[in-house]
Amino acid sequence: MPSEMRHWKKPPTIENPIVRWGIYSAIVIYLAVTIPTLPINWPRVMEGIGRASQIFNGAFPPSFERSELLIDGFVESLRIAVLATVFGVGLSVPLAFLAARNLSPMPVYILGRGIIILARSFHPVIVAILFVKAVGFGPLAGVLTLIVYSIGFVAKMLAERIEEIDFGQVEAMRATGASRILIIFYAVFPQIIPRQVGLSIYQLDSNLRASAVVGIVGAGGIGSTLANAFGRYDYDFALAITMVIVGVILISEGISGQIRKRYA
Amino acid sequence: MLEISGLTKRYGDGEPVLSNLDLNVKGQNIVSIIGSSGAGKSTLLRCINRLVEPSSGSIKLNSLEITSLSGKALREARRKTGMVFQGFNLVDRLTVMENVQAGRLGYISTWQALSRRYPQADIQRAYELMERVGIAHYANQRADQLSGGERQRVGVVRALMQEPDILLCDEPTASLDPRTSEQIMVLLRTLAEELALPVIINIHNVAEAKEYTDRIVGMRFGKIIFDDVPTSLDDKAMNDIYSGTPASDRLSTETTQGAVHHA
Numbered sequence: 001m002p003s004e005m006r007h008w009k010k011p012p013t014i015e016n017p018i019v020r021w022g023i024y025s026a027i028v029i030y031l032a033v034t035i036p037t038l039p040i041n042w043p044r045v046m047e048g049i050g051r052a053s054q055i056f057n058g059a060f061p062p063s064f065e066r067s068e069l070l071i072d073g074f075v076e077s078l079r080i081a082v083l084a085t086v087f088g089v090g091l092s093v094p095l096a097f098l099a100a101r102n103l104s105p106m107p108v109y110i111l112g113r114g115i116i117i118l119a120r121s122f123h124p125v126i127v128a129i130l131f132v133k134a135v136g137f138g139p140l141a142g143v144l145t146l147i148v149y150s151i152g153f154v155a156k157m158l159a160e161r162i163e164e165i166d167f168g169q170v171e172a173m174r175a176t177g178a179s180r181i182l183i184i185f186y187a188v189f190p191q192i193i194p195r196q197v198g199l200s201i202y203q204l205d206s207n208l209r210a211s212a213v214v215g216i217v218g219a220g221g222i223g224s225t226l227a228n229a230f231g232r233y234d235y236d237f238a239l240a241i242t243m244v245i246v247g248v249i250l251i252s253e254g255i256s257g258q259i260r261k262r263y264a
Numbered sequence: 265m266l267e268i269s270g271l272t273k274r275y276g277d278g279e280p281v282l283s284n285l286d287l288n289v290k291g292q293n294i295v296s297i298i299g300s301s302g303a304g305k306s307t308l309l310r311c312i313n314r315l316v317e318p319s320s321g322s323i324k325l326n327s328l329e330i331t332s333l334s335g336k337a338l339r340e341a342r343r344k345t346g347m348v349f350q351g352f353n354l355v356d357r358l359t360v361m362e363n364v365q366a367g368r369l370g371y372i373s374t375w376q377a378l379s380r381r382y383p384q385a386d387i388q389r390a391y392e393l394m395e396r397v398g399i400a401h402y403a404n405q406r407a408d409q410l411s412g413g414e415r416q417r418v419g420v421v422r423a424l425m426q427e428p429d430i431l432l433c434d435e436p437t438a439s440l441d442p443r444t445s446e447q448i449m450v451l452l453r454t455l456a457e458e459l460a461l462p463v464i465i466n467i468h469n470v471a472e473a474k475e476y477t478d479r480i481v482g483m484r485f486g487k488i489i490f491d492d493v494p495t496s497l498d499d500k501a502m503n504d505i506y507s508g509t510p511a512s513d514r515l516s517t518e519t520t521q522g523a524v525h526h527a
Contacts, residue, residue, distance in 0.1 A: 168351050168353035169353050169354070169355050171353060172347070172354070172366070172422075173355075173366060174315060174342070175313055175315060175345070175346075175347040176366055176369045177340060177343030177344075177369065177370025177371075178339070178366070178377075179369075179374065182374060182377050186355060186362075186369065186377070187355060190356070
């Protein structure tokens with residue numbers, strides 16, 4: 001015979017009912033006030049739909065007639081991505097050591113983190129615009145942009161991995177009388193190399209994608225080819241380029257995923 | 265010969281972890297240091313090879329003042345001081361041979377170390393020591409594939425590769441099961457005798473300390489409050505060292521359970 005039935009309800013996330021209902025009503029009031037003021041120009045939206053259908057009509061069927069331009073663009077993108085990955089990852093490794101709290105003294109750590117934060121604070125497109133201004137149109141601007149982009153990501157993730165290492169191994173190497181450089185090579189690198197390999201492959205993949213984007217602002221590669229096609233209303237060629245970009249990125253994602261899974 | 269006098273270590277403004285501590289270890293002598301967690305045992309060992317910076321006092325190893333060394337001189341002193349750790353502290357992703365050769369990092373050139381072109385004499389010695397402790401057939405295995413007892417043997421061989429003047433063992437058996445733990449203690453004892461090497465062992469297992477060491481040092485609150493042969497460690501001394509737990513009680517739990525649960 002069960003005794004009196006007992007009930008249970010999940011306690012509300014925000015415990016204070018005044019705060020809870022206050023927040024709910026604030027959201028409702030905000031939406032009610034702001035939605036009518038949105039500057040949506042309906043006639044223009046209608047026109048836009050018409051123009052979109054024009055673009056899509058022009059795009060079908062995709063045209064592979066100028067495939068040598070397409071291939072050239074892609075090869076350039078690939079070169080940009082590989083170069084940027086090699087240099088970006090190469091610079092990221094020493095920078096990550098500077099920016100690891102457990103290995104660097106405070107001033108060096110702040111310098112290292114500062115460089116990483118700077119590299120991360122701008123979207124690649126903005127960095128690309130700066131480099132295109134600085135070194136002119138073309139793939140060099142793209143390479144420089146993606147080096148900055150690679151440093152921002154790889155150095156940060158690697159520094160975090162270095163901060164997580166088992167420090168006992170470092171202590172053991174110090175106890176043998178090893179120099180600083182040998183401590184790093186014997187106790188730190190073996191612990192971070194799987195992550196390092198994974199990050200490099202991921203970054204190559206990511207740079208290939210980003211190289212298409214920065215090309216649009218003039219930094220070379222397939223992005224520039226795409227921007228030119230749009231500029232000349234060659235929508236069928238633009239669609240062909242887009243399809244190839246999607247295809248190549250799918251393939252590279254698949255390959256890099258496989259490599260990372262096998263290795264790490 | 266190790267001579268420590270007036271050794272004090274404090275972190276920040278807190279209570280000293282070691283306060284004005286004196287300790288001498290002469291000749292080939294196996295000394296165990298016992299005391300509850302936080303008594304300062306680990307800090308004491310780490311001051312001897314300067315993994316921890318002493319705040320004041322003097323540490324002399326074979327008449328060389330350790331506390332004032334820096335740079336290359338400090339590294340040269342460290343390579344003559346072998347250390348064995350509770351968590352083994354092997355480099356997991358390197359082979360057993362590379363871990364063992366890591367004991368020579370203070371002697372060989374950077375290029376030899378990075379290219380793994382170890383001197384022939386070191387390879388010879390590594391195989392002899394590894395055979396001596398029964399791990400030679402693991403030379404090409406990765407260190408993380410070995411069992412706890414085997415890993416600690418690698419740790420011991422690595423320390424001995426340093427050709428040390430003294431061996432510091434920081435709870436070398438605390439991560440091992442009771443039986444493996446005894447095997448390691450026997451090994452440390454016989455190797456110390458063979459190599460005529462003074463050994464200092466931090467240990468929680470008082471029964472093992474009594475059985476395998478020549479001298480027991482009891483620490484409490486950063487001071488040495490007991491220092492005598494194992495037979496003199498009576499209930500009263502145990503009580504002083506580990507007050508709070510009845511000595512007889514503690515001794516029996518230590519014996520039956522080993523020290524696996526101690527951190």
